[in-house]
Amino acid sequence: MGARVITVTSGKGGVGKTTATANLAVALATLNKKVVCIDADIGLRNLDVVMGLENRIVYDLVDVVEGRCKLRQAMVKDKRVADLYLLPAAQTRDKTAVSPQDMILLTNQLREDYDYILIDSPAGIEWGFRNAVAPADEVIVITNPEVSAVRDADRIIGLIEAEERKVPASLVINRVKPDMVRKGDMLSVDDVLEILSVRLLGVIPEDEHILISSNRGAPLALDHEKSAAGDAFRNIARRLTGEKVPLLDLQQKGGVLRRLARMFGAAEPNA
């Protein structure tokens, strides 16, 4: 069977899909997994920038699909970690240059040689989303603790559930600010889960290091210095490998989250 194909999606834009894909890919690679990430956001590619691989792209996904190059030629190797590759999107084309069938064929070629294939989905629910989800073995839905992002996540989960092929979905809540949750100004993890009722894979606290690392093209998870978001991504990666990791203890930052963490840690040992 080989690799697990995991698609990262959200519906709404700007909630952190690309950041999450990059960080999870790096974190999995540092756990000695063989990882490929595929940028399915054709026409609006970003994953290469966030991963710091932009200047090394020669061929892209559309070139592979249209037969202008071999798959291996288009894969960009990340030199900072062993066995991490990027299959970049084309910037000059649009989503219709690739079909869901192409994506399935493409990932099937990669399954043999890798442990994880992460697909960064574009925002929206149209062609690009369908391309990204078509080959998925599982889907990670990213949301923020705000009403519009949760609404879109709900829509996405509904679309995934409506598929004939039963693809499991799990949730990552990004950019949680414990202080605001405590004051009642932000949806809590609990509030989000009440609406979405889906397996919680992880909670990422708001962290300014994320912005800095994205701009530098060096995902936080590469950096072993202490950062809350980096830790959270590394924990999610470990959970993906099947390890039981309790949710981050954000004791210093907020009692509410800590309580929730304990709750969900206890209820969902695999979360």
Next chain:
Amino acid sequence: MDDSITLKGIKEGLLVTVKPEGRWPDLAGRLMTLIDSQGHFFRGAHVTLSLGERDLRRNELASVQAQLAQRDVTLVAVLSDSFTTAGSAEKLGLKTALSAGELEMDASAALPLKPPPIDPEERGTDGVLIRRTLRSGRTVHSDGHVVVVGDVNAGAVIVAGGDVIVWGRLRGVVHAGANGDENAVVCALYLAPTQLRIAGYITISPEDRRRRPKPEKAVVRHGRIEAEAWV
């Protein structure tokens, strides 16, 4: 059973024919036994007695009428070829003749002397059952009722010709009685729809719904939609 008493279903109810031969007290007693043995079949029935040439005095007829009344059977008419009997009937205010139409045989009441079988089947109505949460962007349309076992999230839409019952949290847009039925209702374990419509009425949930979620039912009353406890 002998054939001195026969029954026939007619438009006007039941036609009971008692042969003119035989002693009347015996025959009257046999008639009551017959009625009693048939259980519910005679209850509430309208009976016409056909007595042929038998002569009955007023008190004899009155006694029969009373015994029938005890069994919840109404004597409405007495058909007789005897002046005595017809006169007795008139004095008791009973009809002495039935029109052809009233005498017409009622096929549906045609008797077997057995009670008709009771149909245990409850006639239901059409509806749709959804056994999952309706997420944002999902819609359900039905001319009948819609029952959801699960939540109806904000962004989901339900349009039903009949009632909408949600065994879960209702946060989406819901329209019951969409074909104009103002008696349609919307029920949910937690009723907090984005918008709720019943027939031509429309309302939104009150702003602050921090109170304890409880089952509620929305109905049209006094020209507006009101929510009440769903019990």
